[in-house]
Amino acid sequence: MLMRKWFWPFLWVLFIPAVSVPLSVFFQSRITLNEGTELGLGNGGPWAARDSALATFFPALLNLVAFAWCFFGDGRARWAAIWAGVIGAAGAILPFVVMLNTDSVGQDGLHYVYWIPTVTLVWLGAFNTWLAAVVAAVVFRFLVQVRERARSAAPAREREQQYLSPVHSH
Numbered sequence: 828m829l830m831r832k833w834f835w836p837f838l839w840v841l842f843i844p845a846v847s848v849p850l851s852v853f854f855q856s857r858i859t860l861n862e863g864t865e866l867g868l869g870n871g872g873p874w875a876a877r878d879s880a881l882a883t884f885f886p887a888l889l890n891l892v893a894f895a896w897c898f899f900g901d902g903r904a905r906w907a908a909i910w911a912g913v914i915g916a917a918g919a920i921l922p923f924v925v926m927l928n929t930d931s932v933g934q935d936g937l938h939y940v941y942w943i944p945t946v947t948l949v950w951l952g953a954f955n956t957w958l959a960a961v962v963a964a965v966v967f968r969f970l971v972q973v974r975e976r977a978r979s980a981a982p983a984r985e986r987e988q989q990y991l992s993p994v995h996s997h
Contacts, residue, residue, distance in 0.1 A: 833903035833971060836893040836911035837964035840918070844957060847886035854883035860942055867934035868941075877930045877938035884922035884949065890915030890956075903971060910963050918956025922949040 858880060860873035868874055893915045896908030925948055930938040 831901045833907040836896045836908040839893045840911045840915040840960040843889045847889050850886035851883050873942045874939040875942045880940050887919040890919040914960050921952040
């Protein structure tokens with residue numbers, strides 16, 4: 828079955844930004860931005876309420892679907908799912924970690940993030956996640972090819988023993 832192949836988890840992490848990024852941008856366009864002086868957070872702005880800002884990055888959690896291949900993929904697909912899933916999880920969790928660690932409390936008691944540097948850092952991290960998925964897919968393919976070459980170079984009797992169960996071996 829085609830969906831059980833090793834490259835699908837990587838393709839998921841590589842192509843899901845085509846859905847998650849426009850959704851995040853759409854949600855970000857709905858955020859109310861405030862000047863720092865209005866919130867008692869210094870001059871300048873824009874500042875966004877942390878909880879509203881966090882909600883804009885929930886579409887990135889779609890990256891976690893790469894772990895699904897752990898359950899229905901073949902052996903290589905399961906390993907690829909772990910690799911791609913960890914990379915996707917890092918990309919999905921990064922916005923939340925950045926925002927939770929860079930917030931400031933306004934005069935109204937709400938948490939705010941300084942929007943421009945925070946969102947820039949988050950999007951650069953998302954690009955780095957995508958780039959890491961590309962590199963991991965290339966490395967994984969290389970390792971798959973090396974293993975296939977090693978198997979094909981093994982003497983015929985050894986290859987036969989690899990595919991026979993212990994009950995059928997001599």
